[in-house]
Amino acid sequence: MRRFNVTGVCTPEEDYMVDISKKIEQIKQLVDRRCYFTINRARQYGKTTTLNELRKALANEYIVISLSFQGIGDESFASSESFCQTFIKQIIRALRFTAVSKEYIEQWNNTKITDFDELSHHITDMCEDKKLVLLIDEVDRTSNNRVFLHFIDMLRDKFLSRKTGQDYTFHSVILAGVYDIKNIKLKMVNEGIYVPTENENKIYNSPWNIAANFTVDMSFNPAEIATILKEYETDHKAGMDISAISEEIYNYTSGYPFLVSRICQCIDEELNKNWTINGIREAVKIMLIEKNTLFDDLFKNLENNKDLYSVIYDILIAGNKIPFNADNPTLDLGMMYGIIKESERYINISNRIFEIRICDYFISKDNQERTSKFGVLQRDVVKDGNFDMELCLRKFADHYAEIFSEADMEFLESHGRLIFLSYLKPLINGQGFYHIESQLTDLRRMDIVIDFGLEQFIIELKIWRGEKAEEKAYNQLIGYVETKKANKGYLLIFDFRLEKNKERKAEWLDIDGKKIFEVIV
Secondary structure (H helix, E strand, O other): OOEOOOOOOOOOOOEOOOOOHHHHHHHHHHHHOOOEEEEEOOOOOOHHHHHHHHHHHHOOOOEEEEEEOOOOOHHHHOOHHHHHHHHHHHHHHHHOOOOOOHHHHHHHOOOOOOOHHHHHHHHHHHHOOOOEEEEEEOHHHHOOOHHHHHHHHHHHHHHHHHHOOOOOOOOEEEEEEOOOHHHHHHHHHHOOOOOOOHHHHHHHHOOOOOOOOOOOOOOOOHHHHHHHHHHHHHHHOOOOOHHHHHHHHHHHHOOOHHHHHHHHHHHHHOOOOOOOHHHHHHHHHHHHHOOOHHHHHHHHHHHHOHHHHHHHHHHHOOOOOOEOOOOOHHHHHHHHOOOEEEEOOEEEEOOHHHHHHHHHHHHHOOOHHHHOOOOOOHHHHEEOOEEOHHHHHHHHHHHHHHHHOOOOHHHHHHHHHHHHHHHHHHHHOOOEEEEEEEOOOOOOEEEEEEEEOOEEEEEEEEEOOOHHHHHHHHHHHHHHHHHOOOOEEEEEEEOOOOOOOOOOEEEEEEEOOEEEEEEEO
16 A cells, blocks of 8 residues: 655655656756766755656666765775775675676676776776766765765766766766755865865865756646645545645645655545645644654754854845845855745745744744733634634734833834744644745735634734835735635734834724724834
8 A cells, every 4th residue: 555655765666656757857868968967955855766766767778876875984985995995885786786797797896996096997997888877865975075075076087088088987977965066065165174285176166067957846846746646546536626735735835845745644644634725734733843854954954054044034034035146155055955945036935834834943932031921822812713813913912012112123123023923823823823925025014824723814014114105005915815815804014113102003994895904013
């Protein structure tokens, strides 16, 4: 019986899998063109599964040597000799699962090789009249070792010599990991692990510059997500609306492979096969409170990179829009980790689930003394399973009025949204969740969509910029309410004017047939 798999490699015989055949064909075209390239994607982005499917797709035309640096001990990278011998042993082991002869496998076994020059000559002999494709997974597991850089340098030199007809080498080389080769070297230099000597500057200054650009989109679009649901539907006759379910899964995951599979696994194994829109939301609730290696990596990467932490905080909490800049190393790092993505030339959080988890993380780090003074409990705003958003906002206005006189203006303007989210989270926790939709066209605007049970609430957060801006906010909120096919919305405006007698407001408005509850704090 097949199942949804979120740990390790997926195989179509044992697991439900998205149809990635078109992606495999795109990658194969690079191999056919004799390209060397890297597949660097975030953790749990389906790299290993992709390499496994690629290996099978190439097997009829090529001798595919599939290796992984995961689990190789540090001793294998202690010297050129130990690395060369480990590399040869791994190749011999991999060749046992190909169609080559035992004699050819034995020819690889050379225990006299002690350096990369000898290894290079050996590869020349073994690749003559052969079309060998080398796949190395988890290549960044050894990113702190100088020996690996010399290995990469050797592969590059052989590639260039082959181009001029003066060497035989691997037909194609594919390196897979989170870091690409350039990032590995920069990471090592920045951390002081690797300092190139004068004779080694070419290694640092010419990082894998022979590699072809890898532009294959490894995320899943709704049509691709539908392929895994169709397989499941064929087996289980669940009666799901495949189109609607695949679109909703995409809305929360943006096609991040692990998140797609985990939602499906939750529904199948933990939610009594509730293949509905509400079932997806229940699965998201489970994911928002569970611990796993993906989320652990997410928070670790934020904590270990202060500049990246600041960028994410600016986007989610301060509501700032940050232009995409391909030369910005902080943005490059965030995209490499899968935390952010480029959208219409600006930076966004890569998916809603990350967005919520990171916001919750910021909230957890917020000042506990301040958040503990809210004095509002879930039972105050939840009656018979229904959430009273009007009462919630009114009580927030009271709370905000208290802290307004205590906190400085600069702090409030920078953290007003965090204060509201810190207030909101415990009130919906366990029965609902929120996600943020930053409006890149308006620096001062942020939409929050709250799902609580079967209800959905739309709140627009905005900073006061005068009556004309307030009028614009009405129109923006109404437009967004209409896109959600709702009939009411909520507008929370932060007024940072210095006048102590500034207007406070909490009232319902009827605008263009839509009901708007406006609160000015």
